[in-house]
Amino acid sequence: MTTLGVIGLGRIGAFHTETLSGIDGLDGLIITDERTDVAAAVAAKHGAKAVDSVAELLASGVDGVVVSAATPAHAELTLAAVERGIPTFCEKPIASTAAESARVAAAIAKSGVPVQVGYQRRFDAAFAAAKRVVDAGELGLLHTIRSTTMDPAPPPMDYIKGSGGIFRDCAVHDFDIVRWVVGREAVEVYATGTVQGDPLFTEYGDVDTAAVVVTFDGGALGVISNARYNARGYDCRLEIHGFDDSVVAGWDQGAPVRNTDPRNDFPAGPAHHFFMDRFTEAFRTELAAFVEVTKGGPIQGATVEDAVEVAWLAEAATESLRRGAPVRIEEVRNA
Ligand SMILES: NC(=O)c1ccc[n+]([C@@H]2O[C@H](COP(=O)([O-])OP(=O)(O)OC[C@H]3O[C@@H](n4cnc5c(N)ncnc54)[C@H](O)[C@@H]3O)[C@@H](O)[C@H]2O)c1
Structure with a gap:
């Protein structure tokens, strides 16, 4: 029992x-x-x-x-x-x-x-398969890994208030998956962000749109993109490029983008609505x-150890946004 x-x-x-x-x-x-x-x-x-x-x-x-x-x-x-x-x-x-x-x-x-x-x-079929492909060495040396998370609409502003900000609340998913797939530790992050939606984001010291460049030990670059207003749907993608090959995860028929190419109707939809329907099986x-x-x-x-490394990335991104300059992980870890 x-x-x-x-x-x-x-x-x-x-x-x-x-x-x-x-x-x-x-x-x-x-x-x-x-x-x-x-x-x-x-x-x-x-x-x-x-x-x-x-x-x-x-x-x-x-x-x-x-x-x-x-x-x-x-x-x-x-x-x-x-x-x-x-x-x-x-x-x-x-x-x-x-x-x-x-x-x-x-x-x-x-x-x-x-x-x-x-x-x-980590439990999503496409993301897990991407990790296996990287681990098998099929992409060669990784140079760029792009991770996108865009919510269709922000959570309630009371939630935002206690969330710790977009890097600790949302980008942590991107930091975890990128770090896990690359299999290296991050050495530096450079983050930026803006508020174009609810002014409460500014009042809570947060942003509704953010981008982060993560430099990994060895030289691979993680490029992370987050937004709280993406009405077409929940957009969550991972694109991994190596010297020898490239793969994507999350480019399925539900990817919430309209393709303007008249000769190509992919993705056919319906668009993923939110993290619950996108990750039902992974949960x-x-x-x-x-x-x-x-x-x-x-x-x-x-593991908890993974979560701590991801938390240092979020901390460094938060500090980088505040300063408008790159921040080394060592610096926040030793502060
Ligand atoms: N893995 C994911 O994709 C994912 C998605 C959404 C949220 N989350 C995480 O899950 C957590 C909850 O998010 P949510 O969107 O459900 O928030 P929410 O605000 O909808 O719900 C939080 C609940 O916790 C309860 N609560 C708060 N403090 C409590 C306490 N001390 N004891 C018992 N209950 C308490 C509140 O009454 C509320 O019902 C957050 O930490 C968030 O980061 C993860």
């Missing part, structure tokens, strides 16, 4: 609860949210049991915990689960800042409790892999 807990039942927590309710080998779900009305509604919809507090959930004997609460709560909730020896899946990012992520990672490493981090792109595979972790299996996705 395997029972999982889910803490935090907003957009992604409710979706994870739905996904988990369809995963084989899972016998029960115990869920909670600061908002008990939300927990009761999600429980009723997906056949889970709602409890009124995190303490009650952690004391209930669950075999694993999914932390999908708002970002500022990740560190405390993950450590609370780990202190009880409960294998944990934490949504990205593992903490609000890189320094805090490093502290959380040190405590987790000391505990020996397995923690998987929610970078689901399922990712959470099924976590269920195996609760049974003693290895972590197949991003």
Whole structure:
């Protein structure tokens, strides 16, 4: 009998609860949210049991915990689960800042409790295949890897306020996938960004459109593009170029762009609407892999150590945007 807990039942927590309710080998779900009305509604919809507090959930004997609460709560909730020896899946990012992520990672490493981090792109069929092709050496020496993430519309501005900014909240997915595929550490980032949408982005010290150039050890360049207003749909692509060959992942019929070439009707659509429909299968595979972790299996996705490296990239990008100049990873790591 395997029972999982889910803490935090907003957009992604409710979706994870739905996904988990369809995963084989899972016998029960115990869920909670600061908002008990939300927990009761999600429980009723997906056949889970709602409890009124995190303490009650952690004391209930669950075999694993999914932390999908708002970002500022990740560190405390993950450590609370780990202190009880409960294998944990934490949504990205593992903490609000890189320094805090490093502290959380040190405590987790000391505990020996397995923690998987929610970078689901690693479980997407196309992205995973791209990684295998690179690892097999089929592209030769990599020179450029482009990663795009554009949301159809911004999340609620209350979410933006606590998100840590576009690099810690959104670009982290690009940083993780690019770093994972390249297989090298980043040495420097150069970030820029603008606000053309809701002025609250400026008030919260954030941007709605961003670009980052990441220089990797060895010389490969990562080119990352993010936007919060992309009405045609959820655009998530990876383009990898090597001296010998090139591949793309995410260029499917649902790629949310109109092709102006009259002789070519690709992509035919319908466009991906949002991360939930684009990554439904990846989320399922990712959470099924976590269920195996609760049974003693290895972590197949991003580890806490990966998440810390990604957090330093986000930190350096945030600082680079502030300064208007390139920032070396070593500099923020040693600050
Ligand atoms: N992997 C992905 O693609 C992906 C996508 C979306 C969100 N996320 C991550 O998931 C997290 C949640 O995002 P969201 O869009 O669902 O946010 P959301 O604002 O919709 O939901 C957050 C929920 O957490 C609850 N909550 C906050 N603090 C809590 C606490 N201490 N205990 C219990 N419940 C608490 C809130 O009441 C709310 O219901 C964020 O950290 C975000 O970065 C990841």
